[in-house]
Amino acid sequence: MTELALDGVSKAYDETTALRDVSLAVADGEFFTLVGPSGCGKTTTLRTIAGFEEPTAGEVRFDGESVTGLGPEARDVGVVFQNYALFPHMSVAENVGYGLKFRDSGTASSEARIEELLELVDLSGMGEREPSQLSGGQQQRVALARALAPEPSLLLLDEPMSALDARLRESLRRQVKRIQSELSITTVYVTHDQEEALAISDRLAVMNEGRVEQIGTPEAIYRRPRTRFVAEFVGDNNVLAGEVRGREDDRLRVGVDGGEFAIGDPVADSGRDSGDRDGGVESAPSPGDRIIFCVRPEALREDAETNRVRVSVEGQEFHGESVRVDGRWGETPIVLRLPDVPTHEELTVGFEPEAAHVVERE
Structure with missing residues (x-):
């Protein structure tokens, strides 16, 4: 497997800048x-990692060695595109085995590898089918x-x-x-779906x-x-602006x-759940500072004893x-996420101070 690093990568197309100092x-x-x-x-970043795009500035490194300037064929990467790009005139087995043509392996070992991979992705017995016959x-x-072949x-x-x-x-x-975990293969995944990103990732950018x-x-x-x-x-989030x-x-x-809320100190809170290599709030806000903080909808509860406010209901989705x-x-x-459909046109809800998080100063 491999470690991957991007150091100050930028990419410009004529007057358009697609990437700005990505590390x-x-x-x-x-x-x-x-x-x-x-x-x-995000896709430009992925294509730059793969070697399909050359960065305007910066460096891409695999295991500490620069691969900037090398084409995809020299980078030892496997790519799954958005449209799959399967060959319609080839069978499933021929599609899977296509990458093996560029690897020094005999016919028997190639067939064994194809069967192994079809079993891995739960497609055993479908090697003779054409892509058009698949969902x-x-x-x-x-x-x-x-x-992966x-x-x-x-x-x-x-x-x-x-x-x-x-x-x-x-x-x-x-x-x-599951497959990624079984193979322990370093993987970079691109998506616009936040739920998918949260569910599948070890870390995300x-x-x-x-x-x-x-x-x-x-x-x-x-x-x-x-x-x-x-x-x-x-x-979903409730993003509020106020004065300390x-x-x-x-x-x-x-x-x-x-109104007035009691919220957690961003400096005291900065080390919790970090996993963040970019840091956080470096100094505590002072009285008179304007700040922006957020409270997730599920943190607003009717049984909370602090930071209580009266909210008029304007709409709901089950x-x-x-x-x-x-x-x-x-x-x-205000956005709330409640366990049941509200029975009144007004609700009194609150949140614990630790549920609020300062994101920036105005």
């Missing part, structure tokens, strides 16, 4: 995900088996499940994670406008976003729209295991 490190055997909105640079999920697994040191997947329905996507992402906003574990990204963009992009009025022990008193409620506290929009 990250992926450990040997890690499942690392690039997540962000369309046009944020979308089965085609995705053929593409994965083909990428030559035993690459690095596996790259570019939104391989975006064309599949939600239920199949959920099933296949578990299967991809959230990208925006060609930059890396934050790198961390799924829990750190979700619970301790470093920027307002990460807080708003990854899952004072400090009591490890709490800040923050005035928001005529999600099975929970109900998303859109409401308003004064002029401030």
Whole structure:
């Protein structure tokens, strides 16, 4: 397997800058995900790692050695594209075995390797079929088996499940994670689906406008976003702006729209759930500072004893295991996630100080 590092990688196309000083490190055997909105640079990053794009500046290293300037054929990578790119005139077995043509192996060993891979992706007995005879999920697994056939040191997947329905996507992402864990292969995965990124990754990088906003574990990204963009992009969130009025022990008193909240001290909190190599809030906000903090919808509860506010219900969505409620506290929009459908037009909810997280100063 291999360790991967990008050091100050930028990529420009004429007047358009796709990547801006991207630096990250992926450990040997890690499942690392690039997540962000369309046009944020995640696919360009993946293509630069693969060697399909040459960086305008910066360096790509495998196991400490620069591969910048080398083509894909010299990088020992396996790639699964968004459209799978299967050969329609070849059988499933021929598609899987295509990469083995460039490896020094006999016919018997190649056939054994193909059978091994078809079993790995749960397609045993389907080697003679054509791609057109397979479902979308089965085609995705053929593409994965083909990428794994030559035993690459690095596996790259570019939104391989975006064309599949939600239920199949959920099933296949578990299967991809299982295969990756069994093989202990270093993997970089690209998706715009935040839920998928949180569910499948050891760590992830959230990208925006060609930059890396934050790198961390799924829990750190979700619970301790470093920027307002990460807080708003990854899952539902209540992002509030207020003024620091004072400090009591490890709490800040923050005035928001005529009310006052007690929230956790961002400096005391900065080491918890870290998994984030970019750091966090370096110094405590002072009285008079304007700050932005966030509170996840599920942290707002009717039985909470602190930071209580009265919210008027404006809309609701039933999600099975929970109900998303859109409401308003004064002029401030509030999102709640409750276990049951609300029975009143107004709710009183609160949150614990530790549930609030400062993301930046205004």
